[in-house]
Amino acid sequence: DAGVxxxxxxxxxxxxxxxxxxxxxxxxxxxxxxxxxxxxxxLELLIYFNNNVPIxxxxxxxxxxxxxxxxxxxxxxxxxxxxxxxxxxxxxxxxLVHLPGTGGMETQYFGPGTRLLVL
Amino acid sequence: xxxxxxxxxxxxIQEGKTATLTCNYTNYSPAYxxxxxxxxxxxxxFLLLIRENEKEKRKERxxxxxxxxxxxxxxxxxxxxxxxxxxxxxxxDTGGFKTIFGAGTRLFVKA
Numbered sequence: 767d768a769g770v771x772x773x774x775x776x777x778x779x780x781x782x783x784x785x786x787x788x789x790x791x792x793x794x795x796x797x798x799x800x801x802x803x804x805x806x807x808x809l810e811l812l813i814y815f816n817n818n819v820p821i822x823x824x825x826x827x828x829x830x831x832x833x834x835x836x837x838x839x840x841x842x843x844x845x846x847x848x849x850x851x852x853x854x855x856x857x858x859x860x861x862l863v864h865l866p867g868t869g870g871m872e873t874q875y876f877g878p879g880t881r882l883l884v885l
Numbered sequence: 886x887x888x889x890x891x892x893x894x895x896x897x898i899q900e901g902k903t904a905t906l907t908c909n910y911t912n913y914s915p916a917y918x919x920x921x922x923x924x925x926x927x928x929x930x931f932l933l934l935i936r937e938n939e940k941e942k943r944k945e946r947x948x949x950x951x952x953x954x955x956x957x958x959x960x961x962x963x964x965x966x967x968x969x970x971x972x973x974x975x976x977x978d979t980g981g982f983k984t985i986f987g988a989g990t991r992l993f994v995k996a
Contacts, residue, residue: 808988809929811983857928873919875931878926878927
């Protein structure tokens with residue numbers, strides 16, 4: 767398996783523009799996560815999906831952020847309009863194992879990330 | 886509030902020595918805890934998972950301990966090598982299908 771695939775790897779855009787980040791999870795994984803990583807705040811969970819359904823989007827910072835998962839093999843994270851403070855590395859991760867009996871989540875497999883710079 | 890703390894300063898050690906990284910948490914009762922490695926420009930990579938009823942877990946040169954009374958996990962790399970230089974993140978299960986990550990500790994192993 768190629769692992770989690772993200773595109774683009776780097777994105778430079780101007781403030782006010784729409785940005786779309788893409789993710790292809792590992793085939794067969796039923797959970798998908800979007801994270802944002804910055805020096806100041808570390809790795810933050812934005813939203814996650816189970817079987818293509820958004821389960822928890824409480825980490826999405828503002829209404830400018832939206833995420834979709836139209837099918838099991840594709841997800842997007844969109845920022846519209848983008849702002850300089852959105853500059854960060856955005857990671858997508860997928861997971862297969864639902865730890866039975868505890869409702870927890872096992873190992874997550876991360877993509878290489880998209881480095882976003884908003885000028 | 887929920888909090889995870891890792892050594893904020895970088896850890897510098899000599900090749901061959903044992904590196905010990907600390908992860909402390911408050912206001913949680915996690916069912917399990919994980920350690921990930923992250924190299925510059927890459928996503929985190931899973932290393933080890935330890936459950937609340939386990940005291941210790943080993944994998945090759947790696948060892949993790951989990952003390953739910955102290956609310957602390959220790960991550961050890963024995964016979965460290967320059968290739969072990971990276972940032973190491975601990976991650977907690979917080980229930981509700983969420984995992985939260987610590988800020989990470991940067992490890993430098995000198996030859």
